[in-house]
Amino acid sequence: MPPQRWHPHLWHPTTQVASADPPLRAVRGRGALLELDDGRQLIDAISSWWVTLHGHAEPSIAAAVAAQATELEQVIFANFSHPPAEQLADALSARSGLERLFFSDNGSTAVEVALKIAWQWWRNRGEPRRQLIAFEGAYHGDTMGAMALGARSPFTAPFDELLFEVARAPWPATWWGDEGVEPRERLALERLEQLLETPTAAVILEPLVQGAAGMAMVREGFLREVERRVRAAGALLIADEVLTGFGRTGALFACQRAGLTPDLIALSKGLTGGFLPMGVTLAREALHAGFIGASERTFLHGHSFTANPLGCAAALASLTLLEANPGRYERFEARHRPHLEVLAQHPKLRFPRLIGTIAAIDLVLEKPGYFNPAGRIVQRRALAEGVFLRPLGQVIYLLPPLCLDDTQLEQCYGAISRALEAL
Numbered sequence: 300m301p302p303q304r305w306h307p308h309l310w311h312p313t314t315q316v317a318s319a320d321p322p323l324r325a326v327r328g329r330g331a332l333l334e335l336d337d338g339r340q341l342i343d344a345i346s347s348w349w350v351t352l353h354g355h356a357e358p359s360i361a362a363a364v365a366a367q368a369t370e371l372e373q374v375i376f377a378n379f380s381h382p383p384a385e386q387l388a389d390a391l392s393a394r395s396g397l398e399r400l401f402f403s404d405n406g407s408t409a410v411e412v413a414l415k416i417a418w419q420w421w422r423n424r425g426e427p428r429r430q431l432i433a434f435e436g437a438y439h440g441d442t443m444g445a446m447a448l449g450a451r452s453p454f455t456a457p458f459d460e461l462l463f464e465v466a467r468a469p470w471p472a473t474w475w476g477d478e479g480v481e482p483r484e485r486l487a488l489e490r491l492e493q494l495l496e497t498p499t500a501a502v503i504l505e506p507l508v509q510g511a512a513g514m515a516m517v518r519e520g521f522l523r524e525v526e527r528r529v530r531a532a533g534a535l536l537i538a539d540e541v542l543t544g545f546g547r548t549g550a551l552f553a554c555q556r557a558g559l560t561p562d563l564i565a566l567s568k569g570l571t572g573g574f575l576p577m578g579v580t581l582a583r584e585a586l587h588a589g590f591i592g593a594s595e596r597t598f599l600h601g602h603s604f605t606a607n608p609l610g611c612a613a614a615l616a617s618l619t620l621l622e623a624n625p626g627r628y629e630r631f632e633a634r635h636r637p638h639l640e641v642l643a644q645h646p647k648l649r650f651p652r653l654i655g656t657i658a659a660i661d662l663v664l665e666k667p668g669y670f671n672p673a674g675r676i677v678q679r680r681a682l683a684e685g686v687f688l689r690p691l692g693q694v695i696y697l698l699p700p701l702c703l704d705d706t707q708l709e710q711c712y713g714a715i716s717r718a719l720e721a722l
Contacts (some may be wrong), residue, residue, distance in 0.1 A: 300352060303320065303321035303322065303324070304321050304642055305321050305322070305325065307400050309679045311390055311455075313454075313721065315321070317397055320448070320675075320679070321685075323335055323341075324336040324337075327355075327356070328343070328351075328356050329354070329355055329356055330355060330356075330700070330702045331354055331355075331699060331700050331702055331703045331704075331707055332355070333347075333355065334689065339607045339685070340685060340688050341685055341686065341687045342403075342680070342685060342687065342699070342703070342707050342710060343355065343687055343699070343700065344681075344688055344698070344699050344703075344711045345400075345687065345688060345689050345696070345697070345698050345699070346573065346696050346698055346699060346700050347573060348689075349510065349542055349547075349568050349698055350567075350568045350569060350573035351572070351573035351700050352545055352546070352568075352569035352572045352573055352617060352621075352700065353572050353573075353617065353620050353700060353701055353702055354700040354701070354702035354703075355573075355700075356704070357572060357574075357617075357620070357650065357702075359572075359616050359619070359620060360574050360613050360616040360620070361475065361574070362472075362616075363612045363613060363615065363616035364448025364574060364575070364609050364612055364613050364616075366569055366612070367383060367608050367609050367611075367612035370608075371608045372607075372608060372609060373604065373607055373608065373609075374608070375603075375622070376588045377601055377605075377608040378562055379519055380606075381606070381608055381611075383398060383606075383608045383611030383612050383615060384402070384606040384608070384611050386609045386615055387400075387579075387614050387615055387618075388400040390615065391566075391579065391581060391673070392581070393574060394406060394551060394552075395552060395554075395564060395581050396560065396584055397561075397562075397563075397564060397576075397582055398582075398583065398584040398587070398624050399581065399582045399583070399584060399586070399587040400579055400580070400581055400582075401416070401579070401580045401582065401598075401600075402577070402578070402579055402580050402602070402605045402606040402607075403577075403579070403580065403602050403605065404576055404577065404602050404604055404605075405440075405567050405576050405577070405578050406440055406539075406541035406542075406565065406567035406568060406578060407439075407440025407441050407442040407445045407578075408440075408442065408445075408578045408602065409541060409565035409567050409578030409579060409580050410439045410440045410442075410444070410445040410448065410503075410537075410539055410541070410565045410580075410594035410722065411440070411442055411444045411445050411525035412565070412578070412580040413501075413503070413537045413563040413565050413580045413582075414431070414444050414445070414448065414501070414503075414537070414566075415444070415540075415598070415600055416563060416580065416582055416586055416598065417500050417501035417535045417562075417563060417586075418500055418501075419590070419598065420586050420589045420590070421500050422507045423589050423590060423596045424583040424589060424610055425585060426718050428498045428499055428500040428534070428555070429497075429498070429500070429501045430466055430494070430497045430500065431463075431465050431466065431499070431500055431501055431502075432446065432465070432467070432468060432491070432494050432495070432497065432499055432501070432502040432503070432534075433448045433449070433450075433466075433467055433468075433502075433503050433504070434467060434468055434469070434470040434504055434505075434509070435450060435467050435468070435469050435470050436450050436470045436472070436512035436513075436515055437449050437453065437467075437470070437503070437504070437505060437509060437512070438450065438505075438509065438510065438512060439503065439505075439539050439565075439654060440541075441454075441693040442586070442629050443458070443461065443462065444463075445503075446458065446462060447462035447463050447465060449511075450467070450512070452669075453669065453670075462523050466499075467484060467495060468487055468490045468491040469483065469487040469490055470487065470506040470509060470512075470517065471483035471484045471486075471487045471517055472509070472512075472515035472516060472517060472535035473516060473517060473518060473652070474516070474650040474651060475643065475651045475652060475653075476650040480491060480518065481583050482518075484521045484524075487521070488521075488524055488525070488528065491525060491528055492528055495528060495529070495531075495534065496532075498609060499532060499534040500534065501534055501535040501536070501537050501562075501563075502525070502529045502534055502535070502536055502537070503536075503537040503538075503539060504515065504522070504525065504536075504537070504538065505538075505539045505540075505542065505543065506522060506538050506539075506540060506543055506548075506552075506553035506554050506556075506559060507519070507522070507543060507548050507553045507556065507557055507654055508542065508543055508547075508548065508553070508654060508657060511691065512541075512691075513659070513661075513691045513692060513693075513694035513696075514652065514657055514659035514691070514694060514696045515653055516652045516654055516659075519556065519558060520703075522557045522558075523531070523557065523558050523559065523702075524622070526559050526560070526561075529707040535562040535586075536559070536561040536562050536563075537561060537562065537563045537564075537565070538552075538553070538554050538559060538561040538563070538564045539552065539565045540552055540553055540564050540565060541565055541566065541567045541568050541578075542568060544564075544566045544568070544569060544570070545566075545568075545570065545618075545621060545628075546569070546570035546621055546625075546627075546628030546629075546655065546656065546701065547569065547628070547655050547656050547659070547698070548654050548655035548657070548702060549628060549629055549631065549632050549654060549655030549656070550628075550655070551621070551625075551628075552564070556655075557659040561587060562582065563580060563582050563583075563586070564580070565578070565579075565580055566578065566579040566580075566581070566719040567579070570610075570614050571610050571613035571614045571617060572613055572614075572617035573619070574613040574617075575607070575609055575610040575613050576604075576610070576611075577607065577610035577611075577614060580675075591656055595676070605689060627701045627702075628655065628656060628701055631655060631656040631701070632654065632655050632656070634655055634705065634708060635656075635658040635697070635708075637651060638658075638708065638712040639651050639653055639658050639660065639712075641712070642660060642712055642715060642716060643660060645662070645716065645719060647662060647663050647719050647722060648660045648661065648662060648695075648719070649663050656698060656699065656701070657696065657697070657698050658696060658697045658698075659691050659694055659695070659696035659697075659720065660694070660695055661695075662674070662677070662690075662693040662694075662695065662719075662722070664669035664693050667692060667693040668692050668693070669691065669692035670692070671692055671693055673688075673690075673693060673722055674690030674691070674692055674693060674694075674695070676718070676721050676722060677690055677695060677715065677718040677719070677721070677722070678690060679718075679721075680714070680717065680718035680720075680721045681714040681715060681718045684710070684713070684717065684718075685710070685714070686710060686711050686714040686715075688714075688715070695715055697711055697712075697715075699711065
């Protein structure tokens with residue numbers, strides 16, 4: 300078995316070289332499995348940072364990308380259109396109810412685009428609104444605008460003086476058996492109402508699940524009450540569905556499950572099935588209309604790889620797969636449930652929660668937090684059993700590809716249970 304090592308020229312994301320384990324070296328992927336250069340196979344239990352929707356090397360998406368590569372691989376989208384972009388725009392508009400689509404490169408940029416559209420739309424109307432509202436614990440990306448919308452944390456600390464102010468409302472996260480959720484929801488809504496007394500450009504939220512915050516889940520009814528108050532205040536509502544889109548919460552979009560009708564939706568991650576980087580921001584037609592007219596009304600934003608034809612082809616193939624078998628994401632929650640119910644009885648765990656393909660639970664720790672080493676211990680032990688996890692501090696979660704079979708799902712839960720003995 301070759302030793303793990305750091306490559307002399309690579310710089311890995313969110314990784315402290317002084318204390319982290321060297322990276323594993325993947326050479327291929329098939330379905331829910333990753334194969335390493337030493338021959339080991341690992342279940343990718345977190346979909347490679349939540350992007351690998353159907354599984355690695357999914358044949359129909361690979362074929363769609365290959366076919367498109369022989370026709371048109373890239374063209375400047377400021378001056379051209381092309382069939383894959385038009386087809387994807389038609390498909391996503393029909394399924395989201397939002398008429399306009401702006402392409403970008405990833406989740407952070409999809410949020411940046413939504414933020415800039417919302418801000419400039421009010422400015423174009425001659426009614427500039429100076430307040431933005433987000434929720435405590437939020438994460439919306441690592442570019443400057445998206446980072447400003449997110450909660451302040453060790454991730455933002457080096458840049459806090461560069462980030463603009465954002466008003467924040469509480470996020471009443473809940474779990475199985477939570478008897479105190481209703482008072483927390485009332486307090487959160489009261490605070491939101493107070494904030495909305497100031498003219499507000501937009502309110503942004505991650506519908507149903509705050510991912511990076513530790514899979515912090517809220518109830519559908521709470522989100523509908525949030526929207527009701529946003530509408531009453533005349534503000535725009537932005538849904539960050541970078542994580543939750545494309546079946547992850549048991550519906551095609553989390554907004555549909557929650558009964559929300561946002562003005563803007565940011566999409567990425569599962570958009571292309573994990574094959575290629577791409578972001579999309581969906582917007583209501585009325586927002587697009589607000590940019591038509593004099594040159595100063597133009598939305599002067601763009602990316603070199605906007606609407607890349609290969610990414611569009613992958614996204615179309617992924618969407619076809621989703622719609623050919625919606626039961627794969629609609630039934631995943633029921634597959635998780637019996638395993639999570641058993642795991643939740645472990646004395647070292649608390650706060651079990653579940654929605655769609657996402658199951659999460661917290662370690663019982665004296666000092667919980669992102670940098671507590673307990674998560675890394677669980678990760679190492681699960682790895683020894685052929686399961687790749689990446690706990691979020693004290694939060695252990697599973698967010699696997701839709702192709703994961705029942706035997707593999709059972710292996711994931713078994714590996715978590717046995718890893719707890721190392722704590």
